[in-house]
């Protein structure tokens with residue numbers, strides 16, 4: 001984090017697990033999932049049932065002198081993966097790296113869906129545009145929106161290398177986190193996402209067009225999710241690949257498969273090439289004969305989702321000036 005007075009503070013340390021980042025809400029340390037695909041900052045709170053709280057860091061507003069209730073305010077969020085949470089709202093001081101935001105809306109979960117109990121996270125920190133924040137009756141701003149004026153540049157970057165510790169850099173680009181020169185694509189924030197045009201892709205030496213398609217850059221999504229025509233064209237290059245209903249998506253033989261690279265167009269000019277080796281997500285079954293692809297179907301529509309498998313190959317720069325999205329190989 002670099003603030004205007006340029007005090008140099010370490011990049012925010014973060015753990016590989018769910019790309020969690022340890023932050024302080026009024027001095028209470030929590031592991032939050034930094035999510036560029038949503039705009040709510042919510043935490044496990046002491047109003048959750050004991051069974052849900054097991055194994056989690058819990059934010060207790062009663063022990064925070066700076067906490068204030070945002071009376072009459074509620075939130076409720078449903079995510080694309082079917083999970084969800086809801087509760088009440090307050091404000092407190094939220095510090096990430098060296099930057100503190102006072103009066104940050106902190107959404108207290110009094111209900112969470114089951115997947116959150118077993119996940120290693122204590123909540124989410126939304127980094128999309130505040131226009132999709134779910135707090136009612138008065139919509140609230142993201143931590144980045146509140147912090148950006150005090151950062152040396154109104155930007156943050158995601159460094160999420162495969163199987164290694166990473167970082168979120170707020171206010172500056174860390175040259176140790178990427179190679180070459182970043183290229184940029186204009187962002188359309190109409191839907192509240194870091195959304196760019198994504199009108200073609202390349203696989204196996206062929207360029208395929210995706211008329212009218214876009215892509216959102218979403219650190220909270222694990223895989224790359226594309227429209228069916230692209231997913232089919234990709235796995236047509238992989239012998240033995242099948243779209244398995246029982247295994248929940250496209251799988252292929254773990255042994256003997258060399259996956260092709262996937263190049264996706266971001267913006268009017270540039271392609272980002274995800275190496276095939278990053279597109280083998282994990283064994284799909286206990287026997288380990290079938291492997292589950294890192295590229296899966298987004299279902300319907302024309303909005304592709306570039307999740308963590310993208311960031312395993314590229315430093316992602318989320319720049320409010322524009323807004324624009326930049327990327328450079330790790």
Ligand SMILES: N[C@H]1[C@H](O)[C@@H](N2CCC[C@H]2CO)[C@@H]2OC[C@H]1O2
Pocket residue numbers: 033035036037038079080081082083124218219220221
């Ligand atoms: N932006 C994403 C969000 O981050 C995801 N999850 C929601 C709750 C935890 C988090 C990680 O599993 C979910 O999948 C796609 C979209 O919604």
